[in-house]
Amino acid sequence: MVSGAGFSSGFEPDRLQAQMMIFLSAFQSGWDLALLIFGLHLLVLGVLVFRSGNLLRMVGLFVVAAGLGYLVHGSGKLLSPDYTLTIAMFTFVGEPLLIFWLPWQGIRGVEAARENA
DSSP: OTTOOGGGGGSOHHHHHHHHHHHHHHHHHHHHHHHHHHHHHHHHHHHHHHHHOTTHHHHHHHHHHHHHHHHHHHHHHHHOTTOOOOTHHHHTTHHHHHHHHHHHHHHHHHHHHHHHO
16 A cells, blocks of 8 residues: 555545554554464463473473463553553563473484484
8 A cells, every 4th residue: 555556546645644554553453462362372382381391390481471471461452552561571581492492302302212213
């Protein structure tokens, strides 16, 4: 719409800008709803990781904290238009831990399988 496509020439600039702001607002609402779903996913994943073993309990707690952060942030943005708290910026630590832990465990598993074969 902004690039000057043929169909947008019939709109006045003010109307075109207002329509673009509506689309951006709709995208932001969809993004915040997706954060809620992602937070639920991380919460369940963190509980499963926590229950799987002793060493993983700390990683699981961090993933649960990340999930709770996304849940609070997403629900705050959806429920309050003036919500400015950015909790998820501080609770995301569990995600990188999980990102690095999973390949490390995969490599260790392959090496252990080679030794046992």
